[in-house]
Amino acid sequence: MNNEEKNTWVKEQITGALLRLLEQYKFEEISISQITSAAQVSRNSFYRNFNSREDILLHYIRRLITDWRTENEEQNRDSNADLYGSLFRHLSDNRDFYLLLRKRNLFHLFLTVLLEQSGPKAEYENMWAYTTAFIAYGTYGWIEEWVARGMQESGDEMADLLASHGMR
Numbered sequence: 001m002n003n004e005e006k007n008t009w010v011k012e013q014i015t016g017a018l019l020r021l022l023e024q025y026k027f028e029e030i031s032i033s034q035i036t037s038a039a040q041v042s043r044n045s046f047y048r049n050f051n052s053r054e055d056i057l058l059h060y061i062r063r064l065i066t067d068w069r070t071e072n073e074e075q076n077r078d079s080n081a082d083l084y085g086s087l088f089r090h091l092s093d094n095r096d097f098y099l100l101l102r103k104r105n106l107f108h109l110f111l112t113v114l115l116e117q118s119g120p121k122a123e124y125e126n127m128w129a130y131t132t133a134f135i136a137y138g139t140y141g142w143i144e145e146w147v148a149r150g151m152q153e154s155g156d157e158m159a160d161l162l163a164s165h166g167m168r
Contacts, residue, residue: 087155
């Protein structure tokens with residue numbers, strides 16, 4: 001394995017270990033030592049790839065959202081309804097992970113990534129920044145409430161709800 005492949009493998013081992021530990025323990029109860037032991041990697045490997053436990057989850061969420069965005073762009077979807085349908089299907093497909101974040105009071109990390117990728121930027125003119133913030137936080141509100149309620153509706157049903165209330 002070259003260095004890049006080794007780092008990818010280490011990141012996957014660490015991420016998998018943290019996710020398995022989160023199934024059993026509160027986030028605050030999980031130490032770096034527990035993660036590295038469960039991942040069978042050294043502390044040096046951990047700190048070479050991550051700065052903190054939160055960084056592992058942020059990295060994983062970024063990867064999930066980037067993969068979703070890439071897939072969505074390949075589908076050439078033009079309407080907001082198609083975009084949101086695709087997003088809610090992504091969330092449904094990764095239901096166990098997103099529900100685990102919610103259960104462990106870590107869903108705010110999803111908001112962090114959503115704002116990084118789709119939120120307002122410092123270089124935006126004021127009106128565009130306000131509009132972007134409104135859309136990003138509104139989208140997060142729908143998602144967060146849906147996840148909090150146990151994701152009862154399918155991704156398609158959520159997209160239909162949005163479309164029936166003006167999001168086309």
